[in-house]
Amino acid sequence: MTFSLHDLAVPILGAPMAGGPSTPALAAAVSNAGGLGFLPAGYLSAEKFADTIAEARSLTTAAIGVNLFVPQPSAATAEGLQRYRELLAPLAEHYGAEVARPRPDDDGWEAKLDVLADTAPEVASFTFGCPSAEVLGRLRDRGVLTVVTVTNPDEAAVAVAAGADALAVQGPEAGGHRGTFDPVALPGDEPLDTLLAAVVAAHDLPVIAAGGLSTAADVRRVLDRGAVAAQAGTAFLLSDEAGTNTPYRAALTDGHFTETVVTRAFSGRYARGLANGFTARYDEVAPLGYPEVNQMTGPMRRAAVAAGDPNGTNLWAGTSWRHISGGRAGDIVAALARGVG
Ligand SMILES: Cc1cc2nc3c(=O)[nH]c(=O)nc-3n(C[C@H](O)[C@H](O)[C@H](O)COP(=O)(O)O)c2cc1C
Known part of the structure; x- marks a missing residue:
């Protein structure tokens, strides 16, 4: 049976963070805390990506998500x-x-899709574009819930037409790359709350909110505006399980930045x-x-x-980086979810 985002014990997603910060231990810790951890495929070989899925599976029996860059x-x-x-x-x-x-x-697109078809993670999200209806359909047939990252209402409409099961609305507050489909377009600066309201009003499917969410009040706010879950990346950068490198960690708490x-x-x-x-x-x-x-x-x-x-x-970081702190990822999930009920 396909996983549903409504089934999560805690409506917190640990954002995929390619390039080091995401680790199998981080993804598993978020999932073990009742949220949904993500494993990014970006920059990895297909083989290494498959290894990270296997490693995360060895650390949790809960659902996990994976994430691919669309070429x-x-x-x-x-x-x-x-x-x-x-x-x-x-x-x-x-x-x-x-x-x-x-x-x-092309970041090993076809080979990584084969890894998804073989391993059938509960959730696969995409950024930098929308996969074809055929790709989304192939994954759905394998029981994978598909999520497309969108940064404006037009992209949301494209993703819905292609058959995405859910949308991740990424606001301009987000750390890391903007998921804009058009790599030349200057990304929009409409705040997450406005984008979220527009997408929730226009489409009848689960909508995840991402960008600048690092406190329980942030999470409460996007859930109140109709999001099924909050996806946080920056909030986990200092966690014990993250692979954030040493100078990057230091910079996040250094008042010079x-x-x-x-x-x-x-x-x-x-x-x-x-x-x-x-x-x-x-x-x-x-x-x-x-x-x-x-x-x-x-x-x-x-x-x-x-x-x-x-x-x-x-030193990728979202606008709310000043509010983050270290500790176990499971405790960060619990802190973000405080007040959700
Ligand atoms: C270090 C870092 C790496 C990221 N890598 C990815 C990625 O590989 N795929 C993806 O879809 N989003 C990626 N993102 C964006 C997140 O999915 C999410 O939109 C963002 O973290 C939300 O904003 P926040 O960082 O303020 O919580 C990354 C974000 C960060 C901070």
Whole structure:
């Protein structure tokens, strides 16, 4: 029987956070606390992704969700990438790293869909676009509940027409990449509450709310506005089970980092993170072009992390990052759910 989001003991989803923060232990801890933990497939090989599902399964008998990046045509131009390569070169040299050569990459889309069909997780969510009706139907036939991330009412209508079982409405407050279907469009700045109200009013299917939710009052607010559950990412970044790297963890509690910005500087796609030395230097000059820009900056970002330097890497965080704290993920789930009843 297909899983229902209404069956969750606690209406809290631990957002998929690709690139390190999400771990099987984090996903399992959220699910074991009565919420729903997510395993992101982004940036992993299909084999590694399958391994993370198996590992999470060994840590929980509760439902788990997985998350895939939907491939999109890149907005990159050869000239734009070449110019950015030249601008990145001095900082790459500072970290003793190369500006990597971009290569074609659809994040292993077909192979990861095969992993989903084989392993049939209870929930599969998607970002950066809407899978075809055929893909969604194939998963539904395997008993997988499909969720499409949307950032405006038009995307919600596309996802509903394609047959999504549920929507994750991502507001501009969210940490990490915006899930906008069109990688060139400037993401909207209508607040989550407004977007949520519009999508809930227009569609009769479960709607998950995401973006800037890090307190019980935030969760209460979106449930009152018709969300079936609240999806929180940033709230778990400092949890014991998260794989958040050391300089990133330190930056989240360092008073020198005073604001978040939406930037394409790291990956060529808009994403929200703490403003740092990298965004100050490159935010205005970076081209759009995912995944090429993401690939180009990868080695220098890794070198900066290895050097313990938070100013050379992405520090994805939502607008409510100041309210977060560490501890066990299960306790964070309980704190977010306090007052839900
Ligand atoms: C570090 C980080 C990585 C993320 N990676 C993904 C991802 O792989 N897939 C996805 O759908 N969303 C990803 N997101 C976005 C979340 O799904 C969610 O929309 C966001 O965390 C909600 O906002 P909040 O961080 O303010 O709670 C990521 C967010 C963060 C902070």
